[in-house]
Amino acid sequence: MPECSLAVDIGASSGKMLIGYIEKGKLNLKEIHRFENKIIKKNQHFCWDLQALFSEILTGIHASRNQGFTPKSIGIDTWAVDFVLLDEQDRLLTDAVSYRDPRTDGMMEEIFQKISKERLYLETGIQFQKFNTIYQLYYLKKHYPEILDRAKSFLMIPDYLNYLLTGIKANEYTNATSTQLVNAFTKKWDKDLLDQLRINKEIFQEILPPKSILGNLKPELSNEIGFDMNVLLPATHDTGSAVASVPESADTIYISSGTWSLIGVENNFPICVTKALDYNFTNEGGVDYRFRFLKNTMGLWMIQEVKRIYNNRYTFAELAAMANQVSGFYSQVNVDDDRFLKPENMVQEIQNYCEETNQPIPNTPEQVAKCVFDSLAESYQMAINQIEEIYEKEFKRINVIGGGSQNEMLNQLIADTTGKEVLAGPSEATAIGNLITQLMALGQIQTLDEARQMVKNSFEMKAFTSKNKTEGLK
Missing domain, CATH: 3.30.420.40 (ATPase, nucleotide binding domain)
Structure with missing residues (x-):
């Protein structure tokens, strides 16, 4: 062995x-x-x-x-x-x-x-x-x-x-x-x-x-x-470990998708400018003293709570499939509103928000799930727009890592909403980042670039392109 x-x-x-x-x-x-x-x-x-x-x-x-x-x-x-x-x-x-x-x-x-x-x-x-x-x-x-x-x-x-x-x-x-x-x-x-x-x-x-x-x-x-x-010591902050494993770093925005969604890019220095303050971006530490310039936004916590409120009758995959079948219904919530941090009833809180903002109220599990996924995709789009404004450049692709990368419905929705190519994987990004950092400490891998190339060679990633863009080319 x-x-x-x-x-x-x-x-x-x-x-x-x-x-x-x-x-x-x-x-x-x-x-x-x-x-x-x-x-x-x-x-x-x-x-x-x-x-x-x-x-x-x-x-x-x-x-x-x-x-x-x-x-x-x-x-x-x-x-x-x-x-x-x-x-x-x-x-x-x-x-x-x-x-x-x-x-x-x-x-x-x-x-x-x-x-x-x-x-x-x-x-x-x-x-x-x-x-x-x-x-x-x-x-x-x-x-x-x-x-x-x-x-x-x-x-x-x-x-x-x-x-x-x-x-x-x-x-x-x-x-x-x-x-x-x-x-x-x-x-x-x-x-x-x-x-x-x-x-x-x-x-x-x-x-x-x-x-x-x-x-x-x-x-x-x-x-x-x-x-x-x-x-x-790996990056003991799980997002720090996850980002260490991002295989596609050039011209790529990452979304570490789990209970929280962390949307950002990697830097060699902190960006503490007024615009970053206004948009509430963070500069968290990473492996090799790199900086994770990112926005921490609500993630799959909302759908986890929706699943719980419906007495776990549906799997996450079923909720995604159900949401994907809904047509003619659209409402969205501000996923970063404090009311969604730990409500007693996430479904009721979503419905209350929609009612208070004069939007159609989701009344079925599939409508609630669609509202959550649409809201997440919209929040990702907003954060990406802000990153591109601060950097004064357009990023070509998005690499979704972590457990949420297995949600193909959400990956496609992100591609459709942003118009960018979405690469999904690896799903075990955090554990992989943890391990490659240990292996660097033990001398089995020499550099972070070498580690990332190994990740790229070791794990498959699935690509999603915007249906809207594809349809526009026809």
Whole structure:
């Protein structure tokens, strides 16, 4: 068996663990373990169950051994912005409260009274979202200052899971940038910003870049599973890992399509210009200190919730097919309206929005699904127009990566709406990006360009062209 690595990819609704290894110049994947991730209500807040997630990681490590793999390394990626605080005995002071919790309502506006929006953007380059870590910490500072006073360590979700594996505390770069507390140019914690907010600078750990070797498993864990592994840092922000795997980067806009949709391009420097601020684009960190200039917009979360409200009677594929059969009905919603972040009833919220905006109200599952997909495609078109305006150039194609790339109906709709060629795949972009970063750290791949060429050679992509453009040529 070739030397292999293990990727732990945890999203907002599920997690999976995949073995990756190089054979005959291609990257091979094998799924080892899949598990659910869901928000739980705890102490009046919506939280993540970190102990359950860590237990699933251990289950996946055992599964890899049982299936004949002894990975040389393991790397974890998750969503961004959320964190825990530890006390001086390294005990949890806080629950892992989810970004979907409403505790940050109004916090962003209060910070703007202390620090101008322009200064925040020019220093950090990060888009304004009410759930960013800076606003979560400010909530604690305002309502529970004693917790911040007792805190000795700040760890983001993958940092904490890595700590449970190794006993070593560090903050990984790509996820740290999502806090809106890292200076985009120095790539370090912005101490002046923290001082202004009166948040203790000492709780933050050293920022380590992707490809760093964090350390080995705790002895008790390696003894339990029967072998040792290096714990490596991929881009622990899942979008950072996904973008690392984008095989078509020249003249290409990517859409990382999952629970969220991340629409952007890759740069070697941050773009902190007024127009980017006005359009609320972000400059998140990437592998090799590249920047992900992107807009974070609502993604398949909406259709996930629609599916749930209809008691899971339909699969995602069935909802897409049903929507595709609807004719003569069109309504759209602003997918980035806060009302869709965590409503009790997504279908009702969509219907209410359409009624309030004097649009036809979707009353059947197929109409609701069509409204969601049309709205997503329109939001993608708007973000793409803004990117092209800022860059003063037209991009030729769109590369849809991640789980959403398997939704052929949506891919075709994106092609029809934008008039651009759409390349779909790879669907496991995040795990692939995680793995190629580990393989670079281990010296099996030399550069990111080499890694991307390997991705291109290893995984098929499907092309979609605009039917409108095709019809116009006839």
